[in-house]
Amino acid sequence: MFHKKTLATITISAALAATSFSASAETEMVVVSWGGAYTNSQQKAYHEPYMAENSDIKIINDDSAAEAVAKLRAMNEAGNVTWSLVDAVASDAIRLCDEGLAEEIDFDTVLAAAPDGTPATEDFGELIVSDCFIPQIVYSTTFGYRTDLVGDNPPASIADVFDLEKIPGKRALEKRPIGNLEWALLADGVPVEEVYDTLETEEGLDRAFAKLDTIKDQVIWWEKGAQTPQLLADGEVVMGSTYNGRLFSVIEEEKQPIAMMWDWQVFDLDGWIVPKGAPHMEEVMKYLKFATDTQRLADQAKYISYGPARASSAPMVGQHADLGIDMAPHMPTNPENAKNTLLYNYEWWADNRDDLDERFQAWLAQ
Amino acid sequence: MSTAEALVTADGTPLKVSLARATRRSKIRALMLVVPLFVFILITFFIPIGDMLLRSFQNELVGDILPKTVKALENWDESSGELPDETVFTAMAEDFKVAAENKTIGKVGLRLNYEKSGFSSLFRKSGRRAKKLEPPYKEAFLEIDKKWNDLEYWRIFKRESAKFTKSYYLAALDVGYDEAGNIAMKPEEKQIYLNLFLRTLKLSLLITALCIILAYPVSYLLSTLPANKSNLLLILVLLPFWTSLLVRTTSWIALLQQEGVLNDLFVWLGIVSDDGRLAMIHNQTGTIIAMTHILLPFMILPLYSVMKTIPPSYMRAARSLGATPLTAFVRVYMPNTVAGIGAGSILVFILAIGYYITPALVGGTEGTLISNLIAYHLSTSLNWGLAAALGTILLGLVLFLYLMYDKIVGIDNMKLG
Incomplete structure (x- = not known):
């Protein structure tokens, strides 16, 4: 069909234009999220520590999560997926999984176990609502x-x-x-x-x-x-x-x-999905292992009042990074709030x- | 005539041929100059829009993913009142195994779920267990989900496995299939689109009319004031025009809301009581006010440029021939501005009919327009077929109104400057 080709040409030329500006050896991963305070919390809790450890990776934030499902479908039809990782709410993730637009994840091999050795599937428990969806926050x-x-x-x-x-x-x-x-x-x-x-x-x-x-x-x-x-x-x-x-x-x-x-x-729930045919799949999986471990999920709660999706993260939730107040009472999962x-x-x-x-x-x- | 044939150029070629050659060359040159723009418009405008419009009736998905089932279903008589036989179920089991492997089964479920609730889980569930299916397949499928026992699902399945579908256009016109598969109006509590088309037309016409009324005196002032004053005034018109649409829309929220600036002023002046603050936003009033303001420059500018070309001597001549100021204005000045009104009205009306950010923010429930639903189906429900059908109908409507306008007013009458 001709529209696939034209769309592909347009996206390819756009991608070429984008890459020609950054001809360095580092790998650029485009991570799509919601922007604002939410992306900021991910930047502080996940991206910055990861890039500090892996100097060859550069994470680029894209704030278009609100249109992610429609855009992913268009990218898939054009045969050119440029996003490495997408933040999505659970219902959209289920839909993307149904449409074959997201990779299925083998949770226990891809994700880190809890510090006490509990495998990831148990640590996330019933929050794993789709085979393609790694929950981050409640x-x-x-x-x-x-x-x-x-x-x-x-x-x-x-x-x-x-x-x-x-x-x-x-x-x-x-x-x-x-x-x-x-x-x-x-x-x-x-x-x-x-x-x-x-x-x-x-x-x-x-x-x-x-x-x-x-x-x-x-x-x-x-x-x-x-x-x-x-x-x-x-x-x-x-x-x-x-x-x-x-x-x-x-x-x-x-x-x-x-x-x-x-x-x-x-x-x-809100969490990650890996688009089908995402660029730099190997690096993405390495990143996911780091960014969804117990400590990192607990760290995110320092910057925003959403509850970490791992059971093992809950006791580690500390104080707000700027305000210095205890975050636990503000978590939706806090027993006092969750009657x-x-x-x-x-x-x-x-x-x-x-x-x-x-x-x-x-x-x-x- | 023989004299005409005798005319030749210096090198002996007949004049006619030589002339044709020269004009053809200049035509080609002119065409070459247009080619870049033409290609640009073709790639960025016509092809994407055409492709989107095709989606309003294309329906290859089901047949592509479940080819054997679709073929087997051709022999099933949906009016027989019986479930399809084992051959259909066998074909389906084979298709499902392949589709579950390719992870495409969910797509079919989502597509058919637009027609009837329940298809999504039916296909997801059946796809998940497809690998373990054993003959006899009919019983195996019925065991997975009792919906496979429901004739209505099968009828829809068969209907929507055709290469082309009417269902998007039907849905866009608030028509659907009843349980027996006949085309009928949807129940009242599910009718949306016809009302919205009507509302969109009505509001767009009203906004256009308001723009004419508001823009006419401003444009007149602009075109008759001395240059230094009119330039200042023109900047005042253009400044909001250059300001971001979102900023202007949210400013209207701050002005019009119940605890907003205007209501505070009214309460302070004693026009309304503190309990009786006016609801001017999150309803149709809000949409009308905000859109009229945002689209006003599109009316002022063409009007202004047309009024600028009307010599002041016309009015003086009319007055000196004995016309009262009113007669002179109505009989001489106004007819000269019709071209500007026409151009402004078309601009404002066509922009208004496709507006969606402003009504989404200030329109509440009664001020939203058809484009809000198109945007909703494109980005949220992902029912692109329905979005395409709604878009095609809207496009047809605009083209129809344009032709009517041409018939009644005449498009040659329009003047942008």
Whole structure:
């Protein structure tokens, strides 16, 4: 097909132009991640120590993780993959694995064992949700609220998010069905074990949407993680869901009058995938062994408040590198915060996402 | 006529031939000058867009990955009310073994999942166990997942194994297949796109109209003020034009939100109460205000350049012949600016109909446009076929409106400067 060739020519010439500037002997690995504070935490915890030990490797950060799945598919069609390593959320990783766009990983040979000798598969445990996906962090989508706007009655449970009488005012929720439907059912009194079975039925789905209907005109829907902290800081909403790391920085670093409500925080995973046909495969595997070991995962938590994915890293989490505060209480995995938690049922969403996205979009437009 | 034949040039060739040769040479030279641009546009514009549009009906994936099954399925009568026979299951087992080895089975699952929920896990699960499958295959597959017992899955499987598909266009028009496989409107709670097309058209027209109303006096001022003042004013028009789109959009959020500058001002002036702050953003109002502001320069500039060419003596002549200022303006000045209005309107309208960053940020749920859904299907749901179908429909719509415009107003009337 002609489009493959043209695309390939364009990417090849672009790649040639790029390499002609750096004709040195070192290997350049393009690592794709989310940019901002997150890439910074990886740079400090993984990239810099690794490059200090391996002077022949140069790691180049590319901040386009948000479009990574679409771009990887285009690169694959053009037959020219230029990325060595990509940071992806678990659901995207599963999808990339399904499409054959990511390499399968033999966890126990590629990854380092824990310091006490526990093999990697056991150390990561049930967080290995795909054969292609090496988890790095556990992050959660949870609620922040304005302490000065809720009075003496701060939100304490997910039901309060749907309670306009107890807490009047606007809320920010993510513009997608994932998470919101689960929360709606939990707030409506469905036990957590039955959430996905309930969503499976037409009545259950109607029930979830009906619960969302009760607050629909008081919701501002966000698409980017930075929106909720901004809306909270401006006082546009009294509470809103976002990633816990974003809330940490707006509370602890910017000292805004905001507090966390951890009830039924939704866990999600973020980690590495190796694109199929990635350049410098051997070096990438060496790098992965280093960057996902127990110490490195614990180090990352010094720079950002996301929980390390290895069980063995948890006791090693220390203090924030700049603020000097203990990071453990800010981890979503901290027992105090993790009384009620939900881990996405990835398999279920992979099946139902297309259908429910459509229904959700239509519901929004009504 | 014989005299014409007699005309020859100095070297004896007939004049006609010589002339044709000379013009051909200059034509080729002109063509050569255009070639680089033409090739550039071909490679960066027409080929990628054409390739994307083809995806709206191309559907080779299933047949490429599961060739034997697709062939075997041809003999299955979907209206028989019975499952396909063992030959289909045998072909499928062979295909699945190869596809599981090549890691391509998940792709088929994802593709078919667009048609019905459940295909994704069905194929992933079956692919994982394909290696251990033993005959009789029918029972083996049914044991893996009872969905293989469901005729609807088989009907969709067969339908979408054809080389070309209608399903993307149907989905883009809120039409789908019902459980029996007939084409029908989707249930109301799943209709999205038709409303969005309508909303996009309506809002684009409204924004174009607002731009005309706002831009006309500004352009008039620009073209009639003395040069030193009009240059200053022109810079004021161009400055936001040069500012980043995202910066301008987020500034509107700061201005319009409920705790924002404008609302604070209204409360301070006592126009609204503190509890009754106006909702001017995250809804259609927000989209209209922000897009009108962002697209305004595209209306001002063509209008200005056309107004600049209208000699002031026209108006003076009209006045001296007894017209009132209003008559002179309506009958003499305005008709002269139609070309500028036409050019500005086309620019603004076509830009508006494809806008997506601004509505995504300030539009909330009722201010998003069709392009937001196209972007969503390109980068998030990865349903490129549906994105392509929506894009093709949008392109067709714009071309149709362009032709209508040409018919009614006349495209030759347009003037950019």
